Amino acid sequence: MIFPARPYDAGSNRLLSESMDGEECLRSAELCLRTCSYLALRAIHCSYHNGILTLHGRVPTFYMKQIAQELVSKASHVEIENCLEVERVG
Numbered sequence: 001m002i003f004p005a006r007p008y009d010a011g012s013n014r015l016l017s018e019s020m021d022g023e024e025c026l027r028s029a030e031l032c033l034r035t036c037s038y039l040a041l042r043a044i045h046c047s048y049h050n051g052i053l054t055l056h057g058r059v060p061t062f063y064m065k066q067i068a069q070e071l072v073s074k075a076s077h078v079e080i081e082n083c084l085e086v087e088r089v090g
Helices: 022-034 039-043 062-076
Strands: 045-049 052-056 079-082
Touching: 022 039, 022 045, 022 052, 022 062, 039 062, 052 062, 062 079
Parallel strands: 052 079
Antiparallel strands: 045 052
């Protein structure tokens, strides 16, 4: 699923994602995940292609999957494709 996150920059009247290039979005998202207090989120990998930031990896719960998406959306301001897998228990 792809989730839009396109806030406007009030000063320039343009989308924030237009002011960030792909490498900057990727760096921002990965920094956010690497410094997160949830250890499970530190192993998530990101990729960026055609304006979409994709999350890759495994997390222990659906809650962690949602937390990762929320953290990255606030840090990168681009559309997010959440491809994280939730580990099966048992």
